[in-house]
Amino acid sequence: MGIKEDVEDGVEKNGIREPLISDHASNKGHPWMVYFTTLVAVCGSYEFGTCAGYSSPTQDAIRSDLGLSLAEYSLFGSILTFGAMIGAITAGPIADLIGRKGAMRVSSAFCVSGWLVIFFSEGPIPLDIGRLATGYGMGSFSYVVPVFIAEIAPKELRGALTALNQFMICGAVSVSFVIGNVLSWRTLALIGLIPTGVLLLGLFIIPESPRWLAKRGRGKEFEAALQTLRGKDADISQEADEIQDYITSLEQLPKPKLLELFQTRYLRSVTIGIGLMVCQQFGGINGICFYLSSIFELAGFSAFAGTVIYACLQISGTGLVAGCIFTAAAFYLKVHEVGLGAVPALAFIGILVYIGSFSLGMGAVPWVVMSEIFPINIKGLAGSVATLVNWFGAWLCSYTFNFLMSWSSYGTFIVYAAINAVAIVFIIVVVPETKGKSLEELQAAINA
Structure with a gap:
C-alpha cells in the first residue's frame, strides 16, 4: 500500500516516476x-x-x-x-x-x-x-x-x-x-x-515584488512572481492568502496627514525616530567619511595608509565619543605645538575608533528602530519625514565640515563628541528596549 501511494503522489517527468519530494x-x-x-x-x-x-x-x-x-x-x-x-x-x-x-x-x-x-x-x-x-x-x-x-x-x-x-x-x-x-x-x-x-x-x-503586484491588483502576476521566488515545487497558497489579507487590511486604514504625526498618540514614536536620525547625522559621520584623506593629511598621517586601514575596520570597534576626543586631542596638541610626535597616532586611532563604532551601532540601529516603532498606518509618512531629516543632517554635516575645521580643528571634534554624548543620554532616557517584544506590544507601549 505504501508503494502504491508513493507512485500515485510521485513526480512524473518524461514518463519516469521520481521519488517523493519531502513535505x-x-x-x-x-x-x-x-x-x-x-x-x-x-x-x-x-x-x-x-x-x-x-x-x-x-x-x-x-x-x-x-x-x-x-x-x-x-x-x-x-x-x-x-x-x-x-x-x-x-x-x-x-x-x-x-x-x-x-x-x-x-x-x-x-x-x-x-x-x-x-x-x-x-x-x-x-x-x-x-x-x-x-x-x-x-x-x-x-x-x-x-x-x-x-x-x-x-x-x-x-x-x-x-x-x-x-x-x-x-x-x-x-x-x-x-x-x-x-x-x-x-x-x-x-x-x-x-x-x-x-x-x-x-x-x-x-521577478517584481509580489506584494507590490498584489497591491496593484495583478493577481496572476503576483502568484507567478511568488512561485518563482519560492520555487516551482513550493506550496505558496498560505503565504499568498496572508499577503492578500494584509494588503486588504492596509487599504482599509485611513491615510494619515503630516500634522497628524504630531498628535499625542504618535508623538513619542515620531520623537524617537527623528531624534535617532538627528543623533546619527549631527555626530559628524558624513563630514569625517567624505573628507577622511584631508583629516589624515592635516594630522601628519599617511592618507593612503589611513584610508586603506579605515576600509578594513569598517565593521568593528567601539566609542563614538572616545574617537572624537582622541582626534580632538591630536589637533589640540598640534595647534599648541605640544607632543607633536603623538599627533598622527592619536588622530589615526581616534578616526578608526569612531568609524568602527558608527558601523556597529549608530549606522544601522536607527533604521532598525524606526522600522519597529511606527504603527503601520503612519509608517510610510513618518518614515519619509525621518528619512528627510536624516539626509538633511547628512548634507549639513558634510557641507560645514571643512569650514568647522578651518575655524578650529580640535574644536570640531569636541563639538561632535558633545553631540554624541547627548545622543547617549537621549537613547538611555527616551528610546525603549525592543528585544523580546512583538511589534504590536512595542507600538502599543510607545503610543499609548
Whole structure:
C-alpha cells in the first residue's frame, strides 16, 4: 500500500516516476531565486556606497586638476546628500507607481548619467550637477532596495538578507577608499558605472515584488512572481492568502496627514525616530567619511595608509565619543605645538575608533528602530519625514565640515563628541528596549 501511494503522489517527468519530494521541501521550495534576486538588488546598495565613498580619496586630485577652492569642493562633497534627500522622498511614490524594479531602473539612470557628467567635467558646475544626480540615485536606492528585499524574502530569511544591504554599502565605501588611492578621479567615476550595469542587466531576470503586484491588483502576476521566488515545487497558497489579507487590511486604514504625526498618540514614536536620525547625522559621520584623506593629511598621517586601514575596520570597534576626543586631542596638541610626535597616532586611532563604532551601532540601529516603532498606518509618512531629516543632517554635516575645521580643528571634534554624548543620554532616557517584544506590544507601549 505504501508503494502504491508513493507512485500515485510521485513526480512524473518524461514518463519516469521520481521519488517523493519531502513535505519540508514541498512547502519551502528552493530559495536560490530569493538569494539571486537579493544579490541583484544589493548592487543598488553597492552603488550607494560607491557614491558615498567617492569624495574622500579624490579631494586633492579634483581640487588640483580643476582649480577648485575649499568652498567649491565642500559644495561638491555635500551636494550628494542634497540629491539624496530628493531621491529618498520621491522614491516611495515612484516605487508605488511603477514598481520596485522600475524605481531601481530610475535610480540607476540617475547614477549612470551622474557618473558620466563627473567623468567629462572640466569645471565646478558640471561636477556639482553630476554629483547631485548620483546623490538622487543614492537616496532612491536607500529606500527602494531594503523595501524590495523585505518584500521578496520569506520571514525566516528576511533578517539575514536585509543585513546584506548594509554590508554592501560598507564594502563599497571601503573599496572606493582603497582603489581611489591608486586610480585617477575620472577612472574612479567610471568604476561607479559597474554596479548599475550589473543591476540593470539583472532586473531583466528577477521577478517584481509580489506584494507590490498584489497591491496593484495583478493577481496572476503576483502568484507567478511568488512561485518563482519560492520555487516551482513550493506550496505558496498560505503565504499568498496572508499577503492578500494584509494588503486588504492596509487599504482599509485611513491615510494619515503630516500634522497628524504630531498628535499625542504618535508623538513619542515620531520623537524617537527623528531624534535617532538627528543623533546619527549631527555626530559628524558624513563630514569625517567624505573628507577622511584631508583629516589624515592635516594630522601628519599617511592618507593612503589611513584610508586603506579605515576600509578594513569598517565593521568593528567601539566609542563614538572616545574617537572624537582622541582626534580632538591630536589637533589640540598640534595647534599648541605640544607632543607633536603623538599627533598622527592619536588622530589615526581616534578616526578608526569612531568609524568602527558608527558601523556597529549608530549606522544601522536607527533604521532598525524606526522600522519597529511606527504603527503601520503612519509608517510610510513618518518614515519619509525621518528619512528627510536624516539626509538633511547628512548634507549639513558634510557641507560645514571643512569650514568647522578651518575655524578650529580640535574644536570640531569636541563639538561632535558633545553631540554624541547627548545622543547617549537621549537613547538611555527616551528610546525603549525592543528585544523580546512583538511589534504590536512595542507600538502599543510607545503610543499609548
